[in-house]
Amino acid sequence: MKIILLGPPGSGKGTQGDLIEQNYGFPKISTGDLLREAVQENTPLGKKAEASMNRGDLVSDEIVMQMVEARLSREDCQKGYILDGFPRNINQALLLEDISSQQAEVVLDIRLSEKKLIERLSSRRICSQCGNIYNLFMKAPNRPDECDVCSAVLVQRQDDMPEVIMERLRVYRQETEPLIAYYRKKANYHPIEGDKEIEPVFKDIQAVLEAELTKSNRSEAMR
Ligand code: AMP
Numbered sequence: 001m002k003i004i005l006l007g008p009p010g011s012g013k014g015t016q017g018d019l020i021e022q023n024y025g026f027p028k029i030s031t032g033d034l035l036r037e038a039v040q041e042n043t044p045l046g047k048k049a050e051a052s053m054n055r056g057d058l059v060s061d062e063i064v065m066q067m068v069e070a071r072l073s074r075e076d077c078q079k080g081y082i083l084d085g086f087p088r089n090i091n092q093a094l095l096l097e098d099i100s101s102q103q104a105e106v107v108l109d110i111r112l113s114e115k116k117l118i119e120r121l122s123s124r125r126i127c128s129q130c131g132n133i134y135n136l137f138m139k140a141p142n143r144p145d146e147c148d149v150c151s152a153v154l155v156q157r158q159d160d161m162p163e164v165i166m167e168r169l170r171v172y173r174q175e176t177e178p179l180i181a182y183y184r185k186k187a188n189y190h191p192i193e194g195d196k197e198i199e200p201v202f203k204d205i206q207a208v209l210e211a212e213l214t215k216s217n218r219s220e221a222m223r
Pocket of ligand 1: 009031032033052053056057058059060061064084085086087088092159168
């Protein structure tokens with residue numbers, strides 16, 4: 001199954017994607033994480049992407065597609081995968097259709113008001129070592145500024161600074177929101193209420209996924 005996680009920055013796609021991965025075994029592919037890794041490792045691709053990321057703008061489709069195509073061709077994606085932060089515009093959605101297999105597709109659109117998104121993004125902290133994500137209110141670390149998993153220092157992402165947050169939300173409205181209309185026309189689009197604690201949001205997602213898995217198993221059995 002191909003699971004596409006839509007939703008603005010700060011809506012909880014990363015956290016919910018991790019829970020889906022843990023519970024259903026599909027690998028989560030976050031283009032933001034792949035790009036941050038490339039920047040950290042100073043690869044040619046990372047060098048090209050860094051300036052756009054720091055401004056809060058989208059990286060070019062060409063760079064992102066190169067990365068996604070390489071990742072999707074790996075063995076662990078053959079039965080399905082979870083896409084977090086991709087596609088980000090209609091062109092990427094069309095390119096994804098060209099390169100991806102004919103698996104059942106489910107689109108989960110996590111919805112949240114802009115006021116809540118700003119609150120969440122400004123209180124997000126990540127581990128400088130293992131990348132574990134915290135939120136000072138919803139998923140606070142046991143000790144302030146220290147990762148529960150590896151004890152490394154927690155930091156704020158460069159693009160979670162106030163002026164960059166506003167730019168990311170503007171880019172989302174302009175580039176990514178039209179995707180909702182595109183996917184809404186398809187049968188497997190599911191809006192998810194994101195203004196709740198992590199667990200209740202995941203319960204709603206599970207209800208959708210269970211129904212979709214049953215549907216896709218049934219149609220496979222009929223083939
Ligand atoms: P995220 O972690 O998904 O919020 O992504 C962080 C940043 O990486 C974004 O603000 C973009 O600069 C870049 N990025 C991530 N995914 C994509 C994508 N699918 N297309 C273009 N840029 C992306």
